[in-house]
Amino acid sequence: MQYKLRPYQQQASDAAIRFLVDGSRKGHGLMVLPTGSGKSLVIADIVNRLDTDVLILQPSKEILEQNYEKLCSYGFLFCSIYSASCGRKEVNKATFATIGSVYKKPDEFRHFRYVIIDEAHLASEDPYGMYMTFLKDIGAKCVGLTATPYRLYTTGTREEPGSMLRFLTRLRGKFFTQLIHYTEVCELLQAGFLAQMDYYNIESIDIERLSVNSTGQGYTEASLRAEYLRSGFAGKLVNVVERLLYNAKVPRKGILVFTQFVEESEELIEHFPGISAVVTGETPKRERERILEDFKIGRIKVVANVGTLTTGFDYPELDTVVVARATRSLSLWYQIVGRAIRPHPNKDKSWIIDLCGTYQMFGRVEDLRLIDASGDKHKGLWQIVSGGRPLTNVFMPA
Numbered sequence: 001m002q003y004k005l006r007p008y009q010q011q012a013s014d015a016a017i018r019f020l021v022d023g024s025r026k027g028h029g030l031m032v033l034p035t036g037s038g039k040s041l042v043i044a045d046i047v048n049r050l051d052t053d054v055l056i057l058q059p060s061k062e063i064l065e066q067n068y069e070k071l072c073s074y075g076f077l078f079c080s081i082y083s084a085s086c087g088r089k090e091v092n093k094a095t096f097a098t099i100g101s102v103y104k105k106p107d108e109f110r111h112f113r114y115v116i117i118d119e120a121h122l123a124s125e126d127p128y129g130m131y132m133t134f135l136k137d138i139g140a141k142c143v144g145l146t147a148t149p150y151r152l153y154t155t156g157t158r159e160e161p162g163s164m165l166r167f168l169t170r171l172r173g174k175f176f177t178q179l180i181h182y183t184e185v186c187e188l189l190q191a192g193f194l195a196q197m198d199y200y201n202i203e204s205i206d207i208e209r210l211s212v213n214s215t216g217q218g219y220t221e222a223s224l225r226a227e228y229l230r231s232g233f234a235g236k237l238v239n240v241v242e243r244l245l246y247n248a249k250v251p252r253k254g255i256l257v258f259t260q261f262v263e264e265s266e267e268l269i270e271h272f273p274g275i276s277a278v279v280t281g282e283t284p285k286r287e288r289e290r291i292l293e294d295f296k297i298g299r300i301k302v303v304a305n306v307g308t309l310t311t312g313f314d315y316p317e318l319d320t321v322v323v324a325r326a327t328r329s330l331s332l333w334y335q336i337v338g339r340a341i342r343p344h345p346n347k348d349k350s351w352i353i354d355l356c357g358t359y360q361m362f363g364r365v366e367d368l369r370l371i372d373a374s375g376d377k378h379k380g381l382w383q384i385v386s387g388g389r390p391l392t393n394v395f396m397p398a
Contacts, residue, residue: 002074002075003041003044003045003074003075005041005042005045006038006191006193008033008037008183008187008188009037009038009041009042009045010045011181011183012031012033012042012181012183013042013045013046013049015029015031015180015181016029016031016042016046016116016143016180016181017046017049017050018180019143019180020046020050020114020141020143021050025178026177027176027177027178028135028141028142028143028144028175028176028177029142029143029144029176029177029178029179029180030120030143030144030146030149030168030169030176030178030179030180031143031144031145031146031179031180031181031182032145032146032147032149032179032181032182032183032370033145033146033147033181033182033183034147034183034184034185034188034194034338034341035147035334035335035338035341035342036188036193036194036338036341036342036343037147037183037188037193039118039145039147040066040067040070040071041070041074042145043056043067043071043116043118043145044070044071044074044076046116046143047071047076047079047093047094047116048076050114052112052113052114053091053092053093053094053095053111053112053113053114054093054094054095054112054114054115054116055095055097055102055109055112055114055115055116055140056094056095056096056097056115056116056118057097057098057099057102057115057116057117057118057123057131058083058096058097058098058118058119059098059118059119059122059311060098060311060312061083061085061086061098062312063118063119063311063312064081064083064086064096064097064098065081065086066312066314067096067118068081068096071094071096076094078092078093078094079092079093079094079095079096080092080094080095080096081095081096081097082095082096082097082101082102083096083097083098083101084098084100084101085098085100085101089101091108091109095112099130099131099134100130102134103130103131103133103134106134106137106138109134109138109140110137110138110139112138112140113140113141114140114141114142114143115135115138115140115141115142115143116142116143116144116145117131117142117143117144117145118144118145119145119146119311120144120145120146120149120168120176121146121148121149121150121151121168121331123144123175124175125171125172125173125174125175126173127173131175132175143180144168144175144176146168147334147335147338148330148331148334148335149167149168149169149179149182149370149382149384150165150166150167150168150330150331150384150392151165151166151168151171151331152164152165152166152215152216152217152328152329152330152331153165153166153216154214154215154216155216155395161212161397162216162395162396162397163212163215163216163217163328163395163396164216164392164393164394164395164396165330165384165391165392165393165394165396166392166393167382167383167384167392167393169380169382170381170382170393178380179380179382182370184368184369184370185341185365185366185368186366186367186369189366192343193343194341194342194343194366195340195341195342195343195344195347195349195350196348196349196350197337197340197341197349197350197351197352197364197365197366198349198350198351198352199351199352199354199359199364200351200352200353200354201354201357201359201360202236202240202353202354202355203355203357204231204233204236204237204355204356205227205228205231205233205326205355205356205357206227206231207326207356207357209223209226209227209230210223210224210227210326211223212328216328216396217327217328217329217332218326218327218328218329219326219328224260224261224326225261228264233324233355234264234267234268236355237257237259237264237268237322237324237355238267238268238271240322240353240355241255241257241268241271241272241302241322242271242272244320244322244351244353245272245275245301245302250348252301252319252320252351253298253317253318253319253320253346253347254295254296254298254300254301254302254303254315254317254318254319254320255301255302255303255320255321255322256295256303256305256309256318256320256321256322256339256340257302257303257304257305257321257322257324258305258306258309258310258321258322258323258324258325258336259304259305259306259324259325260306260324260325260326261306262278262280262306264304264306264324265278265280265304265305265306266278268302268304269302269304272301272302275299275300275301275302276300276301276302276303276304277291277294277295277300277302277303277304278303278304278305278306279291279292279303279304279305279306279308279309280305280306280307280308281306281307281308283308291303292313292315295315296315296317309339310332310335310336310339311335313339314342315339315342316342316343316344317344317346317347318339318340318342318350319340319347319349319350319351320340320350320351320353321336321337321339321340321350321351321352321353322353322355323336323352323353323354323355323356323358323359324355324356325356326356326357326358327356327358328361328396330362330384330391330392333358333361333362333365334365334368337352337365338365340352341365362386362391363386363387364386367386367387368384368385368386368391369384369385369386370382370383370384371383371385373390373393381393
């Protein structure tokens with residue numbers, strides 16, 4: 001295989017190999033690697049070093065196809081896809097699959113000793129769920145990779161409802177039992193492996209007027225629509241994009257806008273005919289591919305998207321992200337910012353423009369730190385903090 005690992009990638013691969021082949025280490029291991037760190041290369045090296053078949057579970061068809069093609073590009077010959085959504089069901093030394101296509105067919109995968117789960121935060125800890133049921137059925141040992149090792153849960157009481165971000169190794173009935181490696185965003189920035197970012201906080205709505213929804217991850221549609229109308233949010237968004245297009249001191253190559261509602265995106269692009277487009281979950285695949293290709297070559301300057309492009313969209317030259325949706329999800333904030341975190345020779349710094357108060361809530365992603373809250377006791381009570389302020393495993397009032 002033709003590739004060269006960076007030091008932290010080598011450390012991650014080494015940690016995975018040690019964990020997988022050590023029979024005394026039970027359970028499943030978790031590795032934290034930031035967006036833009038080259039997880040696909042780490043996966044390729046793990047597969048290449050193991051002397052047996054490896055199953056790589058991917059969260060979606062799009063990400064599966066991307067990572068499969070990357071592994072093939074490294075010169076790995078013995079890989080295949082097993083996914084109904086891709087129209088292929090082949091087994092090889094390295095088999096990329098979606099959980100929905102394999103979990104009811106354990107007999108076909110019992111010879112796999114090792115499993116790698118990409119986007120591990122999406123793997124449910126439900127003992128009767130697809131992931132845990134499948135791994136138990138085939139008796140395989142697993143490592144999971146993610147940039148966002150936490151999940152938001154509702155908690156509290158009827159009198160004091162709220163939510164809590166829980167670190168994946170600290171869940172009840174946890175899927176991943178131990179953290180075996182982590183690399184932080186700040187390390188990669190200091191080494192020049194990620195783009196420098198400037199954040200701009202433009203207060204456009206009053207978060208205090210919003211009502212938290214039942215999931216605790218966001219706000220109710222009714223309260224959002226009422227506040228958008230009261231604050232004139234649509235006009236503010238148009239004004240921000242217009243200034244970025246025509247008055248920015250440093251011309252922006254492309255502007256990716258994340259909105260809450262489809263009509264927001266549609267109203268926005270009406271102001272920039274011919275150079276803007278909308279992508280939603282309902283956009284046909286070919287049209288989506290055309291829009292994104294036009295965006296990358298500069299024919300389209302603004303892409304507004306709703307509920308998409310938070311993962312699986314690699315465009316290193318992207319230099320501007322406008323966050324026009326309110327969220328209480330640290331994962332979503334990180335994923336949105338992560339669209340512009342990859343470095344490219346043609347950009348100096350990425351700009352993150354937040355209109356909805358999320359920057360004030362979570363801060364810069366490069367300030368996120370992973371610590372063991374038990375200190376010198378080394379009990380593995382992992383926690384995400386920002387500027388010394390804990391963000392995971394703490395109660396968030398509704």
